[in-house]
Amino acid sequence: MLNSNGLTNKEVNESRNKYGSNSIDGKNKCTFISLFIETLGDPIIKILLIALFIKVIFLFKDFDYFETIGIVVAILVASLISAVSEYGSNKAFQRMQEESSKINIKVKRNGNITEIPIDDIVVGDIVLLSSGDKVPADITIISGKLSVDESSLNGETKEAYKEKVNDINKPMDINKIYRGTTIYDGAASGVVTKVGMDTLYGKMAKSLVEKEEDSPLKIRLTNLAKIISRIGYVAATMIAISYLFSKIFILNNFNFAIISNISFNTFIGYLLEALTLAVSVLVMSVPEGLPMMITLVLSTNSKKMLKDNVLVRKMVGIETAGSLNILFTDKTGTITKGKMEVVKVLLGNLNEYNSKLELSDTYQRLLEDSLIYNNESEYDKSSGNVIGGNITDKALLRFASKYKDDEIKIIDRVLFNSKNKYSTSIIEKDNKKIKLIKGAPDKVLKYASNYLDENGKVKILDKDRLNNYINNETNNGLRAIALSISESIYPVDSIRRNILVGIIFIKDEIREEAVDSVKLIKNAGINIVMVTGDSLSTGVSIAKEVGIIDNEGDASITSNELNKLSNEEVKKLIPRLRVVARALPEDKKRLVTLAKELNLVTGMTGDGVNDSIALKKADVSFAMGSGTEVAKEASDIVITDDNILSISKAILYGRTIFKNIRKFIIFQLTINLAATSLALIGPFIGVPSPITVIQMLWINMVMDTLAGLAFSYEVPKKEYMMEVPKKRDESIINRYMLNEIVVSSIYLLGVSILFLKLPIIGNMFVNKEHFMTAFFTLFIFLAVNNLFNTRTHRLNIFNHILENKPFIFIVIFIILIQGFIVYSGINIFGTTIINIKELIIIFLISISIIPVDFIRKCILKKLRGNIGV
Known part of the structure; x- marks a missing residue:
């Protein structure tokens, strides 16, 4: 019977001994010997073998044993050096690839929620998954609902919907999710049924050899090498002919009587010398x-790049980064520190509170419920750290500073996404159901007519006064999040007829190095466009502070305003565009597409599931280290510290x-x-x-x-x-x-x-x-x-x-x-x-x-x- 508290340490060891670890072996890796043998097929080695063949075949006259031995040694040395160099390069890049695939997974063990490396998962573990996660093993869902991208296993691009099986008429695999797939939306928990090489992905691993396509620069270098080699072959042929011409005609002063008496052995000697000379030229000319x-x-730069928080997933990314013309970047965590802190709570009557302890017990409990149970982050009781979720959720949970109550149950929920810009959660408390709503103020307040005061009484909301207050605070760089409740439980994704609980103001300080980094990137001839989910006033305030906006002609726009413009109008706007606020994933994709049509080399940063489309579309994509696995998988480069300074280093x-x-x-x-x-x-x-x-x-x-x-x-x-x-x-x-x-x-x-x-x-x-x-x-x-x-x-x-x-x-x-x-x-x-x-x-x-x-x-x-x- 499944223990809802998860496995104990003893059970973890027993499971690992019985079913094995969750590591994947069997990926084809080049050994030194295989690379050494492969080098024997290099053009330069083939040319040396031809030279050796010539020397051995013509065993007469002044046959040079020393040079023949030298050629044999040279073949071995050249092959050895080439193999050592390539083996070292492959190992360095392999280390970077392994670094990029390190994933921590949220599991329940010993009654606590904690994060562990993917390889530490065992059969029987209860795993908690949400939007953007990569499925770490073969799992059976025991609660929740998910939409899953299974294209990595079966090639199907259509999302697969997964949930706990309660109905025997439903397909039995509807509750099965498999390693290597990614969670597109939803949240669920499940029990691990297979790990490592026993998973479906593991069984396919030996035949799945991920071969990265050659980058454009490598193709151009290969083509250049081919052109130079062809010229070398022509030159070698001409040199051989000119040598024979010199030996036969010039040295004999074009005396045909002497030329006609040249013996066969002498001619063969000349031919051998000509071929040897041609081989010498080929050795030099084939690059x-x-x-x-x-x-x-x-x-050679891999360690330095990792030290500078630049993790290269694809070589094409780091090559293209040097040619960037325009960079579309996030704000939170990239330009700002990403260490959000709640600075105050504002009620609908415009009363401010800097601490929840200043509030009444009734209001305080409601505020805590809104922050804890409509949140993707969790407290790891063993360490006391907040794990999972994004940095906003983590900041809200830290402000609540309280563990979940097992008596309060989450019945249903809709997770936050950048399109809706809100999340909902239906909880059951004291035998009563209530819907908790959290989101952007402009979304939530649109359907709110009332608010709760300090004593929990419902009062009429003055939206104009409240919006003016919010605008003033966001103009100063603060971020606003609205919390509300609704007794209209279903549909779960509806936020109509909600009652405002309060506005949470969060401060995210600008990175000290952001101003210099922005200046450095701009001096490099690269335009920076800050694409943010925050309000226009917050975005513009931050952009001015770091120097993204420094000219009266610089343009800032909201997603709604952007969508009203034609493609041609957007193209005209892009050279002076600096901020896009309340941005949607579709906006990012559109901006990248139109910038590329202007023949601009585009860079895009991203951290969420919905960013993956724009990341794949960009010429070079930067995923944030704190972002989702989906974003990282779509990226060329992972910026491990989320810092714009590290982007400038890339x-x-x-x-x-x-x-x-x-x-x-x-x-x-x-x-x-x-x-x-x-x-x-x-x-x-x-x-x-x-x-x-x-x-x-x-x-x-x-x-x-x-x-x-x-x-x-x-x-x-x-x-x-x-x-x-x-x-x-x-x-x-x-x-x-x-x-x-x-x-x-x-x-x-x-x-x-x-x-x-x-x-x-x-x-x-x-x-x-x-x-x-x-x-x-x-x-x-x-x-x-x-x-x-x-x-x-x-x-x-x-x-x-x-x-x-x-x-x-x-x-x-x-x-x-x-x-x-x-x-x-x-x-x-x-x-x-x-x-x-x-x-x-x-x-x-x-x-x-x-x-x-x-x-x-x-x-x-x-x-x-x-x-x-």
Whole structure:
């Protein structure tokens, strides 16, 4: 038999031992081994395998065993590094996903109502559910009514209505609700029948693999990588042909008598060298790490974002946040502290009371009943904390400061929703039924003609005087809630013929950081529209105080006024719209839709069930940490502290990610273009293959994996919030980037050719082996110095560099590895030990790229006034 007090601690342990825990296992997770095997299919690995195949097949002449071994090692190392990087990124993002799925559930245990983590639920628990909750297990309803969204299980978009079964003629599953579904409306309690992998959701979990679609930015990066790769394949083919042309025709002075006598073995040797050169170019030109840069940047910043209360559910959200043009935001808890406090009670005769203790016993009991039994919050008797419900309900319950009386029963109720803006509850007390009403004053007072005075006597209500008083208080930022009663019990959702009990005034202080946060967002070129359920006077008062309204041309409007405007009129209004009061969910959806039609990148905050439609419609959606699970599920980003400051940080992170990706592209394409051009021109100037395949692999690792890591740790900078938002369809590569890529790659190419061809430089080195080792080292050092140029658009290349310590460590690591390659004596890279004099020459030539880029930045700044990406 079911115990209405819930399970005891002993029964909880027994149930868990018998039926298991409520955790869901079996979700497909990528292991390190699977990722390592998967990397063998990467383009760069395929190219290396081709190079290895070429080396092994042509076993003749000067077959280079060292380089062959080097390629094998390179395949393993490249696969290992790629797998480690992706595994780390996946784990970081997985941690964020797990953080976003943490849910606390309201249950009855040991006779008390308390909140516990979803995984702690056991069979037999009595669970209390209401609008916006996610169903934590398979449950049988024992009281109440619900409308449930079961689309996550069966694909049906129509709401399913659930209630306790009293009629044997009703379908038996009408009282069954299942894990993974969400409560759209209503309130109920139920007993848990199945948990964890035994639930319907659990049985489906192994086959349900949630695969997030690639974000628009990742698709654009993938397409860019494909374009660059195609160019690389064309360039590799041209380089192979030009090398053969040089060997066969140019070196033989187009003497066809000599050309016709070239032996088959010699031709095959030339062909092998040409193919090897082509492979070297492909190793450099295929940007396999480009699409993964988003995940890399996100994973390196994941801990910092969580610390800043920004929990990313979908990568597309944080990317898009950097391009926001307009932000539709809530007021309560976002701009204000969300710590509501009842400051006074006003009666219909305009008498004020700052404490319920000042009221008569009769009136005090009625006030307490109105606050306690028409409320979605509960007292957790074990901790004394108020749990469940929204912050308004919590404030009202704290003011009542009293536990529920088991003798008073709730017969029926209608929960508050943003459309009706009121809630009702029918209670039975002392064998008498009464309806309690709570809601917005303009809704409740519309049907009230009388009020109760301090002594409980019914008197005629002067609505005009009362409304004037309410307006004055809301103009000062207070929030008003009307309480009334009615003896007309049914229908339960009717508020007609009600008698006013009183007006509760609540104060919600503005966050100290709200003014600066609003200023920061506005300086970033983003319009802020405060969409609130409060009255227009309250909304305007708060908006002025925080700086959302700071211009005479700024517009404020109510939901009713908004609905009277055509879509074209609203579009004209949006650029100067600042406050929408008494807002409905449909208003949010309409505003987002029309703003998008104006080609504005839209952001929307939300916390309620009805916000989910607008959240899904927005380009980037922010759910509040204190909001419903429905809102969180519909969102891209969860703001765990509900703070507008954290929203501004999310925007900054979005911009930082885009900036860091662009820096990586500049660096990679610069090295790419220079190396490919050198390989193409080389055969015609007598330097067919200055860098070997294995050396190319190390250069590729520097410009791809290591550079990606270095740039991914670049910290968010406040200066990014002084720039205008990027356009929705803005190209990844802009003219400033092209300028840097072209100038730097031309300089890199020029230095390389001069180094290879000028006798004065060649004579500085002991022999050819020293000379070619020096050139390989020079190319690495040029790339390292160019890392400093690329990481900042400022003239001072060391600006903020200490804030990115991994960048410094990576630069040191590259230099140390290059030193090991040259001075270890291992011949895999085809190098030899060079002396200190030769090393100094290389270093001095390599740092010349820094002043050259400094001059480029100065010229660009003078001509265009901007040198950034």
